[in-house]
Each structure stands twice: as C-alpha cells, then as structure tokens.
Amino acid sequence: MQQPTLRIIALLVATSLILISCSNDKTPSAVHIMTIETDINKGLERYIQRGIDQAQRYQARAIVLKINTPGGSIDSTKRIVSQILASPVPIITWVGPSGSEAMSAGTFITMSGHIATMAPSTTIGAATPIQSNGEDIEGALGKKILNSTAAFGRGLAEVRERNTDWIEKAVLDGASASSKEALELQIIDHIASDIDDVLFKIQKETIQTIDGASIELDVFGHAQVVNSMNFYERGLQIISNPAILSLLLFAGIAGIAIEFLSPGNIFPGVAGLIALLASFLGVGTLLPGEAAIAFILLGLTLLILEFTIGSGGIFATGAIVSLALGQAIAIGQASTELDLTKIFLATGAIAITVLAFIAVLLFIVAKKYYAPTHDYGTREN
Numbered sequence: 001m002q003q004p005t006l007r008i009i010a011l012l013v014a015t016s017l018i019l020i021s022c023s024n025d026k027t028p029s030a031v032h033i034m035t036i037e038t039d040i041n042k043g044l045e046r047y048i049q050r051g052i053d054q055a056q057r058y059q060a061r062a063i064v065l066k067i068n069t070p071g072g073s074i075d076s077t078k079r080i081v082s083q084i085l086a087s088p089v090p091i092i093t094w095v096g097p098s099g100s101e102a103m104s105a106g107t108f109i110t111m112s113g114h115i116a117t118m119a120p121s122t123t124i125g126a127a128t129p130i131q132s133n134g135e136d137i138e139g140a141l142g143k144k145i146l147n148s149t150a151a152f153g154r155g156l157a158e159v160r161e162r163n164t165d166w167i168e169k170a171v172l173d174g175a176s177a178s179s180k181e182a183l184e185l186q187i188i189d190h191i192a193s194d195i196d197d198v199l200f201k202i203q204k205e206t207i208q209t210i211d212g213a214s215i216e217l218d219v220f221g222h223a224q225v226v227n228s229m230n231f232y233e234r235g236l237q238i239i240s241n242p243a244i245l246s247l248l249l250f251a252g253i254a255g256i257a258i259e260f261l262s263p264g265n266i267f268p269g270v271a272g273l274i275a276l277l278a279s280f281l282g283v284g285t286l287l288p289g290e291a292a293i294a295f296i297l298l299g300l301t302l303l304i305l306e307f308t309i310g311s312g313g314i315f316a317t318g319a320i321v322s323l324a325l326g327q328a329i330a331i332g333q334a335s336t337e338l339d340l341t342k343i344f345l346a347t348g349a350i351a352i353t354v355l356a357f358i359a360v361l362l363f364i365v366a367k368k369y370y371a372p373t374h375d376y377g378t379r380e381n
Contacts, residue, residue, distance in 0.1 A: 030223040032060045032089075033195065040072025040080065040105045042284065043237025047229050048080050054227065055089045061219050062090040064195055065113065071104025073240075074129055074149060081156060084112045090207050091216055095122045095179070095197050104128075107170055108153060111162055114207040116188040117178035117198050124187065125176030127153065127167070132242040163187050193222070232328055233289075239282035249283075252276030254355065266311045272319035273298060274325070281329070288329055295326030 034051045036044060048065075057062050065084075084091050093113030095102045096120040102110040102367040107127045111115050118124065129145045131137055139144055153167035162187045182188045190197040203220040229237070238244055255272020259265060277298065281291040299322035306315035 003224060023053055027223050027225050028058050028318055030058070030060055030225045031199065032063045033220050033224055033226045034063060035066045035228065036106070036109065037066075037068045039241065040076050040109070041071060041237055041240035042049045042073075042076055042239050042282070043229070043233050043235075045076050045079050045083075046195070046236060047233045049083050050230075050233070051227050052087045052091075056087075056146060060089055060225075061222055062092055062217060063087070065093045066195070067093055067095045067105040067106055068111075069100045069102060070290060071106055074105055074145075077105035078152065081108055081112045084109070085159065086210055088209055088211075088213075090114045090209075090217060092117065092198060092202060094192065094195065095119060095124060096192075097194065098122060103176075104130075107167070108156060111156055111160060111167065111187065113160075114209075115190070115202050115205065116160070116162070117190040117192045117201070118182055118188050119193055120179055120191060123176055124177045124179075124182050125170040126174045128172070128174045129169040129292060157328070158305075181327050195221075199216075225272060232331070235328065236281070236288075239278050241282075245279055245282045248275045248279035252279055266314045270302065270314060274318065274322055278325070292330035293324045295329065299323035300327060319346035 032051065032055045034048070038044070051063060054060075063193050091113050093110045093114045094103075095106075095110055095231045096117075096119030098119045100122045102118075102122070102124045103126050105127070107124050110118075110124055127149070129137060129142075129149050136142065150168050150171040153171050155163045156162075157167045159162040166175065166177070166185050166187055177185060177187060179188070179191050183191055190198070190201045192201055199220040202217055204214050204216060204218070206214050208214055208223065239248060252272045252275035255268040255270075255275060257272075259272065260271030274295075277286070277291060280286040280294075282286065286294060299319045302315045302319035302322060305311070306313075307321065309315070
C-alpha cells in the first residue's frame with residue numbers, strides 16, 4: 001500500500017517540475033516573440049490568447065508573431081484572428097525565416113496583424129478550404145464553406161486595409177504569392193530578413209487598435225522576451241491533431257469494449273477510460289476545467305479500487321497517469337501564466353487529497369478487519 005502512494009506523490013512532484021520549466025520571463029515593457037510553427041488547432045488558440053494576456057499584463061511594447069505553418073483548422077483560425085483583432089497590444093506578424101510559409105489558414109493569421117511582414121523567399125496563400133485528409137469538400141457543404149471563407153477573408157482584408165481581391169482569389173482559386181509579390185500586391189507591409197530587421201523597419205510607425213486608439217510603435221533596441229508554448233498547450237496541440245484524436249477515440253472505445261466482453265483484464269478498461277477522456281478534451285466535448293476534474297476524479301476512483309479490490313498495480317498506475325494529467329490541465333488552463341507558487345499549491349492540494357483518501361481507506365480497512373468482537377477479541381484473531 002505504501003509503494004503506490006510514494007509513486008503517486010513522486011509523479012506529482014515531477015509533473016510540477018516540468019511545469020515550472022515552462023514559466024515565462026516577466027520583463028516589463030519588452031517586445032514579446034511568439035511562434036506558430038505547427039498546424040493551427042485548439043492548442044494554438046490557447047497559446048495565442050495566453051500570449052496576448054501576458055503581453056498586456058506586462059505592458060509589452062508589441063508582440064511579434066513568427067509564422068511558419070501549412071495551415072490547419074479554419075474554426076481555430078477564425079478564433080485566433082478574432083483574438084489578434086481585439087488585442088490592445090500591437091501584433092506584428094512575420095513569416096520567417098527565409099524558406100518559411102503561411103499557407104492556407106496561416107494566410108489569414110498573417111494578414112490579421114496590425115503590421116504584416118515576410119522574410120525574403122517565403123510564400124503565402126493557397127487558402128482554399130479542404131478536408132483534414134487533403135481532399136476537396138464536395139457538394140453544397142463545400143460551396144457554403146468556400147463562400148463563407150472567402151467572405152471572412154474579404155472582411156479581414158477590409159479591416160486591415162489589404163488587398164481584398166487577392167485574398168478572394170487565394171480562397172476560391174488557391175492563389176499564392178512570394179514575399180516580393182505580396183508586397184507589390186499590398187498583402188503585407190514590409191519585407192524583413194529577421195526579427196531585428198522587422199523591428200527596425202516598423203519603428204515609429206502608427207497603428208490603430210480595434211477600439212480606434214492610435215499607438216506609435218517604439219520597439220527597436222528594446223528587450224525581447226521569447227514566449228513559448230507551455231506544457232499544457234503542447235499537450236493540447238498534440239491531442240487536437242486529427243490523426244491523434246482518431247487514435248485516442250478508437251483506443252478508448254476499443255479498451256472499454258474489450259473490458260466489457262472479457263471482464264477482469266483491467267488494463268484495457270483503465271487505458272480506454274483515460275484515452276476517451278483525452279479525446280473528449282481534444283475534440284472540445286469537455287472544456288479544460290471539466291477535463292481536469294474528470295481526470296482527477298478518475299484517478300481517485302482508481303486509487304480506491306487499487307486499495308479495495310487490487311489489480312497488481314494496474315489501477316495504481318492508471319491513477320498516477322490520470323492524476324498527473326488532471327494536475328497538468330488544471331494548472332495549465334487556470335492561469336494565463338505558470339507561477340512557481342501556484343504550481344506548488346496545486347501539487348500540494350492534490351497530494352493532500354490523495355493522502356486524505358488513503359487515510360479514509362485505511363480507516364475503513366481497520367474498522368472492517370480489526371474491529372473487536374465479543375468472543376474472540378478481534379476478527380484477525
């Protein structure tokens with residue numbers, strides 16, 4: 001009984017140390033550098049929102065969004081564009097370094113910046129919506145999505161005073177442009193070789209926020225803070241990938257089915273429950289807070305089963321994984337930044353909860369097996 005408890009506490013501490021390593025620099029009045037270098041999905045949504053919130057909290061001079069993406073979910077893209085448009089902090093998008101691309105959905109994110117820039121030898125465009133397997137969307141649904149995306153692009157171009165005709169061609173005809181062509185077509189504002197060059201070229205330019213406020217940029221020569229994805233955001237990005245999501249959903253259903261068809265195996269059922277909860281988080285059926293609670297409750301339930309029924313450590317291992325996932329999600333989604341004190345408080349709260357459950361179980365076991373009897377003193381004797 002003592003060994004599973006020590007394993008659980010050790011893993012909670014290890015999870016906290018991993019989360020601590022993801023903490024961000026709190027330098028005030030700096031230029032914040034964020035990076036989009038994977039598919040666009042729910043994990044990226046969370047990352048962008050956290051970055052904007054953190055930049056606002058520390059009065060950042062601007063955010064430079066470094067982009068190199070093949071595209072991704074149009075729904076996530078629309079939410080990210082809304083976040084950028086509503087940002088009180090100036091956001092400069094930069095497709096770079098040379099050889100990078102902002103294709104498909106990445107086109108809209110690039111054009112949504114207060115100032116849009118690209119490195120030499122980069123590309124933008126080909127924004128025609130397609131299915132996750134790369135095939136065209138056929139029929140009436142395909143036409144609706146195509147027209148809706150084109151209208152979204154036109155509206156975005158109008159807000160940022162960019163080329164509305166070109167973005168419509170990028171959606172309807174799959175048009176693309178090099179950085180030089182993009183500048184000539186008024187899709188972007190500057191060509192810059194690196195981030196320092198970006199900051200130099202936009203120095204003293206004036207931008208307007210969505211509420212009409214004018215801000216003169218003072219960004220060149222100031223401190224730069226790199227704001228990377230934290231542990232939770234990376235995990236959410238992985239399980240939001242359509243391929244991973246399908247595997248998790250299949251593994252969850254298969255594991256539970258095997259347990260029902262052949263009771264007593266335990267492992268398929270435990271693994272299936274964890275995989276199913278993870279797939280619900282990835283697809284958006286469960287909100288992050290709800291998923292955290294579900295994982296923690298599952299972990300505590302498996303812990304009770306380990307101490308009452310026993311499984312040779314399978315229930316305990318499942319409890320460790322589930323509690324660690326619940327802790328990581330709770331910490332990652334509860335705040336826009338990871339703070340050392342908050343992480344240790346969360347770890348302590350979960351550890352105390354686990355120990356409290358163990359104490360209750362020990363009391364139940366002691367009451368059941370060591371309760372005194374009238375004839376023989378204790379049931380053990």
